[in-house]
Amino acid sequence: MDGDVHLGAMTTPSSATTPPPQRVALIVGAGNGLGRAIALAFAQTAVRVVAADLDLAAAQQTLTLAGPSANGLDLRLDIANPADSTAAVRSVTEKFGRLDILVNCAAVCLVDPLIDLTPERWDKVFAINARGAFFCMQAAATVMIPQKFGRIITISTPASHVGVPLFATYGASKAAVDSITKSAALAWAPHGITVNTISPGRMTGGMVDALDRDLARLTGQNLDELVASRTKTLPMGRRVDPAEVAHAALWLASDAAAYVTGERFNFTGGQELQ
Numbered sequence: 337m338d339g340d341v342h343l344g345a346m347t348t349p350s351s352a353t354t355p356p357p358q359r360v361a362l363i364v365g366a367g368n369g370l371g372r373a374i375a376l377a378f379a380q381t382a383v384r385v386v387a388a389d390l391d392l393a394a395a396q397q398t399l400t401l402a403g404p405s406a407n408g409l410d411l412r413l414d415i416a417n418p419a420d421s422t423a424a425v426r427s428v429t430e431k432f433g434r435l436d437i438l439v440n441c442a443a444v445c446l447v448d449p450l451i452d453l454t455p456e457r458w459d460k461v462f463a464i465n466a467r468g469a470f471f472c473m474q475a476a477a478t479v480m481i482p483q484k485f486g487r488i489i490t491i492s493t494p495a496s497h498v499g500v501p502l503f504a505t506y507g508a509s510k511a512a513v514d515s516i517t518k519s520a521a522l523a524w525a526p527h528g529i530t531v532n533t534i535s536p537g538r539m540t541g542g543m544v545d546a547l548d549r550d551l552a553r554l555t556g557q558n559l560d561e562l563v564a565s566r567t568k569t570l571p572m573g574r575r576v577d578p579a580e581v582a583h584a585a586l587w588l589a590s591d592a593a594a595y596v597t598g599e600r601f602n603f604t605g606g607q608e609l610q
């Protein structure tokens with residue numbers, strides 16, 4: 337999907353003699369799953385990758401997997417703490433002098449029957465998925481606005497606009513992400529910043545494995561049977577590999593998508609048509 341789009345460097349040289357600066361991407365939640373897949377995909381296109389995660393060892397492992405082409409930086413960041421996002425953006429600009437792309441993949445999904453949901457569990461999910469996601473975007477935008485260039489990619493889910501009674505906080509927090517993505521797109525469009533969301537279908541590994549285990553425990557179902565029956569409901573009869581979804585991030589960050597903002601990119605294999 338990225339085709340021959342040149343993603344690694346800005347297309348407008350700063351002068352006839354200086355090469356265009358290499359683009360710099362901050363990937364939050366880069367230690368696992370989709371964040372790692374996007375970090376690896378960006379590294380392949382000569383973007384400098386900053387891999388940030390609550391789990392620093394996992395972020396470091398991502399950079400190791402990316403190899404020298406990532407040319408990057410690893411950071412520990414708790415997105416629930418806005419000061420961490422501010423500090424991370426400062427570290428990126430101190431090291432590289434710019435920040436072109438922010439992709440935030442960090443999120444949690446807690447399973448709670450609605451009747452048992454506590455304010456503490458609600459707050460935990462919202463602090464990471466919604467509040468944290470916004471203040472990380474805001475920190476990035478403070479650099480992108482004077483730079484007059486930025487690509488911000490948020491991650492949503494089909495669960496943001498349907499009822500999901502056993503993980504309602506997750507769905508509600510991602511509905512907040514959908515909304516703030518549109519507001520940020522409008523607010524920052526005059527500054528050359530695009531803000532879009534990718535809604536992946538059910539991916540292999542990561543969060544879904546943990547979710548399936550929790551659902552099996554809560555409903556008393558056999559785990560293998562639960563996974564098989566949930567997979568059967570998917571139009572393509574399979575979950576999507578995060579590496580497939582990473583193509584959407586490559587495209588949204590590329591020059592080809594310069595006029596695309598406030599959009600939801602469904603990468604759900606038809607799941608949202610049902």
Ligand SMILES: NC(=O)c1ccc[n+]([C@@H]2O[C@H](COP(=O)([O-])OP(=O)(O)OC[C@H]3O[C@@H](n4cnc5c(N)ncnc54)[C@H](O)[C@@H]3O)[C@@H](O)[C@H]2O)c1
Binds near residue numbers: 369394443491
């Ligand atoms: N897995 C799916 O099927 C699916 C479907 C739709 C949307 N999504 C969304 O895609 C994104 C990635 O999902 P995944 O399955 O790759 O998740 P994952 O659980 O595999 O990875 C999430 C990463 O975020 C990190 N993280 C968690 N809390 C953090 C915090 N407070 N600060 C910083 N980092 C933190 C974790 O350490 C982990 O490395 C999430 O936003 C998720 O909501 C996932």
